[in-house]
Amino acid sequence: MNYFLAVDIGASSGRHLLGHLDNGKLKVEEIHRFNNQIYQVGVQLCWDLDYLFSEIITGLRKCVEQGKQPSALGVDTWGVDFVLLDGEDSMIGHAVSYRDKRTKGVMKEICSQIGSEALYAKTGIQFMDFNTICQLMTLSEEVKSQAKSFLMIPDYLNYLLTGKKVNEYTNATTTQLYNIEANGWDEELIDFVGLKKEVFHEVLPPLSKVGNLRQELVDELGFDCEVILPPTHDTGASFIASSLNIEDSGVILSSGTWSLLGKELLEPIVNEQSRLKNFTNEGGLDKRYRFLKNIMGLWIVQEVSRNLDYRYSFSELVNLAKEAKNFTSVIDVNDQRFFVNENMIEEIVNYCRESGQKPPSTVGEVSLCVYRSLAICYKKYVDEIAEVTGQEIRTINIIGGGCKNEFLNELIEEETNCSVIVGPVEATGIGNIVSQMIAMEEVADIYSAKKIIELSEV
Template structure:
């Protein structure tokens, strides 16, 4: 009898339910449900529609039954840093504000009054991002202190959905590290840091690790979806899941998890919290089995996604790649990590304004806009490789690109050229695969991460682009 594993992978722009199982030693995937996800304004804040997302989770579960492929286990992963605070009645306090909201503007000043930026990095190993949970919590403390006074639980987004499914409150380690409130030494909450910032430490529950069984769904959920189901903890941070699926067992592997964000890095067993690492703006996020994802957060395909939307989806991503390649010689470049590209009203106008403000040729056509984005991304990848090689003291021969962005052939070609590395692209559904792998590792289908990654290599097509 086939055992089905379900990955519920919710990104910052869409979500999907993907079933996975083994056939003759190979991993087979089937997408069951897909839905949109986006921030919307509520009370002047950019917020996630959590009730809608949970409704889509249950809708996808019901579809599994409709097609006769009922999962025994399921796991949920999402983006990082965002969270809910629950009161004594398990109700959400305030809005579920998203990381692109500007409520954290200026909050680092309050954090640095307690601990300066250098010491904070040395203590947590997490790069400064204005939207990290540490700054979001400070925004709540400054603007809505009553929420902290009433809060009983802090749950990241996937942990909240797990609570709604099982009635059990837990926080998974990989996503928790994105808060900038976890110690890379103990792999647990840094309660001393939390208390010094004036956050109630009792709301931060002990961390659980990916591969753990959380428990069965509640009787209410079981009746609603029509079958028994056990919830497991994958790497609930989507990048943590994606990196687990990188199809390489080389001791030193360079990867890009390419989606809304581009996460470029390596895996290490020990966090690098050095000053050199901080100045390079690299981060040490938690990975499966307490590995560290030593990487840089790069703006990624958010820019091209926004441009595509502004053109009212007139052009597919493939078409934008094609038009960009036709404008390959267009000279202008932008800093893809500049704050002006985080949540602009118009990405197109922001790119034009940036080029104008830096005395560069201003792109006009969709192809020119697209090539500026893709070329700038590739150049950023090239610079990041140099930083990683310097800090890790290792020269890499290749880069593995996983996730939806690995389908952008033009960007893959540019990346190979900009880095001088051979690029291996695939698999596309890396996050869902990694989610499923964690469940399979937790249930001993695979005895080791190396065997799980070998199965990925054997099961999915990997494209090669030479430098």
């Protein structure tokens, strides 16, 4: 029996999911789970990649302890963030998070120099201050001159596992440096940010085999396995697990710290209408495109919980929201004031007051305000997707951890007037696993994978 290990690392937590086929059905079990968070390092908000890699190894050890050594593993994380390595393959500086304030206003500067039309025509990517192109623009000339390798976060973790340096396609497209027409790194944009093209590596598609574990890891763990590229951008992996096929009249909502709302297309939509509405065209498996919007998502609720010193569970916040059912004030969840701040509750109260609405005065009212605002935002973008694509939207498949929130699902159904399909919860890990299975020829293709997922209780 072949086991396939998905190392799925999100912005707030990571997990190791082990999958195998049993009489044509996918069986998935959680082997290891760990927290992830942003740390203040000096004046910057950073990720602790040494810690994350140590947790990857801990999960591999747990596989050994259970006698379920994987034949292959794949790593996925969030997009846009990266590291630079010097000539000794040491990391230059820290792995700075996309939530760091260093990029505020940078996208506007870039567009003033390149032109938003030209940048969108090249990349098809949504304009956001935290995109990789903006992060690179903030680096000093000294750092840029030292740089010999550019690796996205999962690329770097794969390098630590195998010693091989490659850039994976789906994550590369989130950088706003990947030319959607030429299907490769855009040398003009790389030159614009002040790096040499040699710093960037070959872009490999999902299902590519990176290599085996480094010998010292094999000696430490007592087994070897192949490292395979799933869509290393977690949204790309999660869309694989959706019950919707590319021809279906529905959209997919990957609900978690971020909400990613959109649909898969065989061709990108890069025109004036999609640019003005700020839609993105991210790369996916089989060179599909995820035409979608990035929405602030459950990050706001997570921050509300943190402001309350985690005294309430998420289910308790939902129950309190239900009790506050007559509260009607809403916020623009994509307002930059909610991106990162010290007190999310205070920002919500101030937004309502400043917009002439009744400010929330209880925990339940704050929670309901966020949930209803998310549903209203989804409604707006569902309508825009229908308008830009010319396709009627009748169904929303909500996947990811946020799909467990039945109350939010009901609000989405009410606002959008679409039928809601829920699950799978671990869509990203499942998409990661079946990608490895396709690469190892245990599953024929993405259509076969979707059928297996549909028939399996995952």
